[in-house]
Amino acid sequence: MTSSSPPPGPPARRSAASPAGAPLSSLYQELILDHYRRPRNRGGLEQPSVRVTLHNPVCGDEIDLQLAIAADRVGSIRFAGHGCSISQASASMMTQQAGGRTLPEIRELIDLFTELMHGSAPAAADRRLGDLRALQGVARFPVRIKCALLPWDALAEALRTHEAGSPDGGKIAVLDPEGLPEGEDRDLPL
Ligand code: ZN
Numbered sequence: 001m002t003s004s005s006p007p008p009g010p011p012a013r014r015s016a017a018s019p020a021g022a023p024l025s026s027l028y029q030e031l032i033l034d035h036y037r038r039p040r041n042r043g044g045l046e047q048p049s050v051r052v053t054l055h056n057p058v059c060g061d062e063i064d065l066q067l068a069i070a071a072d073r074v075g076s077i078r079f080a081g082h083g084c085s086i087s088q089a090s091a092s093m094m095t096q097q098a099g100g101r102t103l104p105e106i107r108e109l110i111d112l113f114t115e116l117m118h119g120s121a122p123a124a125a126d127r128r129l130g131d132l133r134a135l136q137g138v139a140r141f142p143v144r145i146k147c148a149l150l151p152w153d154a155l156a157e158a159l160r161t162h163e164a165g166s167p168d169g170g171k172i173a174v175l176d177p178e179g180l181p182e183g184e185d186r187d188l189p190l
Pocket of ligand 1: 056059060061083084085086087147
Protein backbone atom coordinates (compact mmCIF):
# COMPACT_ATOMS: atom_id res chain seq x y z
CA MET A 1 0.00 0.00 0.00
CA THR A 2 1.97 2.96 -1.22
CA SER A 3 -0.97 5.15 -2.09
CA SER A 4 -0.23 7.49 0.81
CA SER A 5 3.51 7.81 0.23
CA PRO A 6 4.71 11.39 0.03
CA PRO A 7 5.57 12.93 -3.32
CA PRO A 8 9.21 12.86 -4.38
CA GLY A 9 11.46 15.74 -3.54
CA PRO A 10 11.86 17.76 -0.38
CA PRO A 11 8.98 17.57 2.10
CA ALA A 12 6.40 20.24 1.47
CA ARG A 13 6.73 22.44 4.48
CA ARG A 14 4.24 25.12 5.25
CA SER A 15 5.90 28.51 5.11
CA ALA A 16 5.94 30.17 8.47
CA ALA A 17 3.57 33.10 8.43
CA SER A 18 4.33 36.58 9.65
CA PRO A 19 2.00 38.19 12.17
CA ALA A 20 0.38 40.05 9.29
CA GLY A 21 -0.27 36.79 7.51
CA ALA A 22 2.13 37.23 4.59
CA PRO A 23 4.36 34.22 4.00
CA LEU A 24 7.79 34.65 5.53
CA SER A 25 9.39 33.69 2.22
CA SER A 26 7.89 36.70 0.46
CA LEU A 27 9.04 39.02 3.23
CA TYR A 28 12.52 37.58 2.84
CA GLN A 29 12.29 38.10 -0.91
CA GLU A 30 11.41 41.75 -0.35
CA LEU A 31 14.28 42.20 2.08
CA ILE A 32 16.76 40.73 -0.42
CA LEU A 33 15.50 43.03 -3.17
CA ASP A 34 15.61 46.02 -0.81
CA HIS A 35 19.30 45.41 -0.09
CA TYR A 36 19.93 44.86 -3.79
CA ARG A 37 18.25 48.13 -4.79
CA ARG A 38 19.48 50.19 -1.82
CA PRO A 39 22.78 48.58 -0.82
CA ARG A 40 24.17 49.53 2.59
CA ASN A 41 27.82 50.50 2.92
CA ARG A 42 28.38 50.59 -0.79
CA GLY A 43 31.46 52.50 -1.97
CA GLY A 44 35.09 52.62 -0.95
CA LEU A 45 37.36 53.77 1.86
CA GLU A 46 40.05 56.42 1.50
CA GLN A 47 42.58 54.36 3.41
CA PRO A 48 41.52 50.73 3.70
CA SER A 49 43.65 48.48 5.89
CA VAL A 50 42.88 45.65 3.58
CA ARG A 51 41.16 45.26 0.26
CA VAL A 52 40.08 42.07 -1.47
CA THR A 53 38.63 41.62 -4.93
CA LEU A 54 36.92 38.36 -5.81
CA HIS A 55 35.00 37.05 -8.78
CA ASN A 56 32.43 34.29 -9.10
CA PRO A 57 32.81 33.08 -12.69
CA VAL A 58 29.72 30.86 -12.49
CA CYS A 59 27.38 33.84 -12.23
CA GLY A 60 29.63 36.78 -13.13
CA ASP A 61 29.46 38.37 -9.67
CA GLU A 62 32.31 40.61 -8.57
CA ILE A 63 33.07 42.10 -5.20
CA ASP A 64 35.62 44.65 -4.12
CA LEU A 65 35.65 44.63 -0.32
CA GLN A 66 37.47 47.23 1.75
CA LEU A 67 37.99 47.22 5.50
CA ALA A 68 39.49 49.62 7.98
CA ILE A 69 40.74 47.53 10.90
CA ALA A 70 42.08 49.03 14.11
CA ALA A 71 42.72 47.36 17.46
CA ASP A 72 41.30 44.04 16.27
CA ARG A 73 38.01 45.64 15.34
CA VAL A 74 36.51 46.44 11.95
CA GLY A 75 35.82 50.15 12.10
CA SER A 76 34.51 50.64 8.59
CA ILE A 77 33.59 48.27 5.83
CA ARG A 78 32.55 49.10 2.27
CA PHE A 79 31.96 47.14 -0.86
CA ALA A 80 31.74 47.77 -4.57
CA GLY A 81 31.29 45.53 -7.56
CA HIS A 82 28.31 44.13 -9.36
CA GLY A 83 26.39 40.94 -9.78
CA CYS A 84 23.11 39.19 -9.14
CA SER A 85 20.68 40.19 -6.43
CA ILE A 86 21.82 37.36 -4.14
CA SER A 87 25.50 38.34 -4.21
CA GLN A 88 24.84 42.05 -3.82
CA ALA A 89 22.23 41.64 -1.09
CA SER A 90 24.53 39.24 0.75
CA ALA A 91 27.34 41.83 0.58
CA SER A 92 25.07 44.63 1.78
CA MET A 93 23.69 42.57 4.68
CA MET A 94 27.16 41.32 5.55
CA THR A 95 28.61 44.83 5.88
CA GLN A 96 25.63 45.75 8.05
CA GLN A 97 26.45 42.95 10.51
CA ALA A 98 30.25 43.10 10.33
CA GLY A 99 30.80 46.83 10.82
CA GLY A 100 32.06 47.65 14.34
CA ARG A 101 32.61 44.01 15.29
CA THR A 102 35.79 42.50 16.69
CA LEU A 103 37.73 40.06 14.53
CA PRO A 104 36.71 37.04 16.66
CA GLU A 105 33.06 38.11 16.34
CA ILE A 106 33.48 38.35 12.59
CA ARG A 107 34.97 34.87 12.40
CA GLU A 108 31.90 33.60 14.27
CA LEU A 109 29.68 35.45 11.84
CA ILE A 110 31.45 33.86 8.87
CA ASP A 111 31.01 30.39 10.38
CA LEU A 112 27.37 31.10 11.16
CA PHE A 113 26.56 32.30 7.66
CA THR A 114 28.39 29.33 6.13
CA GLU A 115 26.24 27.04 8.30
CA LEU A 116 23.14 28.93 7.11
CA MET A 117 24.15 28.18 3.51
CA HIS A 118 24.40 24.51 4.46
CA GLY A 119 20.79 24.57 5.63
CA SER A 120 21.44 24.78 9.37
CA ALA A 121 18.21 25.40 11.28
CA PRO A 122 19.97 26.81 14.38
CA ALA A 123 21.81 29.30 12.16
CA ALA A 124 18.51 30.30 10.53
CA ALA A 125 17.19 31.21 13.98
CA ASP A 126 20.32 33.03 15.15
CA ARG A 127 19.67 36.74 15.62
CA ARG A 128 23.32 37.61 15.15
CA LEU A 129 22.73 37.15 11.43
CA GLY A 130 20.15 39.95 11.31
CA ASP A 131 18.78 40.50 7.80
CA LEU A 132 21.09 37.75 6.52
CA ARG A 133 18.53 35.22 7.70
CA ALA A 134 16.50 36.26 4.67
CA LEU A 135 19.04 34.37 2.56
CA GLN A 136 18.34 31.01 4.21
CA GLY A 137 16.31 29.87 1.18
CA VAL A 138 19.47 30.06 -0.93
CA ALA A 139 20.63 26.83 0.75
CA ARG A 140 18.22 24.95 -1.52
CA PHE A 141 19.96 26.24 -4.68
CA PRO A 142 23.56 24.99 -4.74
CA VAL A 143 24.57 27.18 -7.67
CA ARG A 144 23.39 30.32 -5.89
CA ILE A 145 25.24 29.46 -2.68
CA LYS A 146 28.44 30.57 -4.43
CA CYS A 147 26.77 33.94 -5.10
CA ALA A 148 25.79 34.38 -1.45
CA LEU A 149 29.19 33.27 -0.16
CA LEU A 150 31.29 35.46 -2.46
CA PRO A 151 31.37 38.50 -0.13
CA TRP A 152 32.08 36.17 2.80
CA ASP A 153 34.97 34.53 1.00
CA ALA A 154 36.32 38.05 0.47
CA LEU A 155 35.81 38.86 4.16
CA ALA A 156 37.62 35.69 5.27
CA GLU A 157 40.44 36.45 2.87
CA ALA A 158 40.62 40.01 4.21
CA LEU A 159 41.05 38.72 7.77
CA ARG A 160 43.79 36.31 6.65
CA THR A 161 45.53 39.13 4.82
CA HIS A 162 45.23 41.38 7.83
CA GLU A 163 46.75 38.75 10.09
CA ALA A 164 49.64 38.24 7.73
CA GLY A 165 49.84 41.97 7.08
CA SER A 166 52.63 44.43 7.35
CA PRO A 167 53.51 45.66 10.87
CA ASP A 168 52.91 49.28 9.95
CA GLY A 169 49.45 48.55 8.57
CA GLY A 170 47.96 50.30 5.60
CA LYS A 171 48.83 47.42 3.34
CA ILE A 172 46.50 46.92 0.45
CA ALA A 173 46.22 43.43 -0.91
CA VAL A 174 44.23 42.82 -4.04
CA LEU A 175 43.59 39.13 -4.39
CA ASP A 176 42.20 37.83 -7.58
CA PRO A 177 42.44 34.07 -7.96
CA GLU A 178 40.34 34.05 -11.08
CA GLY A 179 38.47 36.50 -13.16
CA LEU A 180 39.56 40.07 -13.57
CA PRO A 181 42.39 40.52 -16.04
CA GLU A 182 45.79 41.37 -14.70
CA GLY A 183 46.44 45.02 -15.23
CA GLU A 184 47.44 48.35 -13.83
CA ASP A 185 43.92 49.75 -13.68
CA ARG A 186 41.69 47.72 -11.40
CA ASP A 187 38.75 50.08 -11.16
CA LEU A 188 35.55 48.16 -11.45
CA PRO A 189 33.09 49.31 -14.09
CA LEU A 190 30.25 50.66 -11.95
ZN1 ZN B 1 25.30 35.49 -8.57
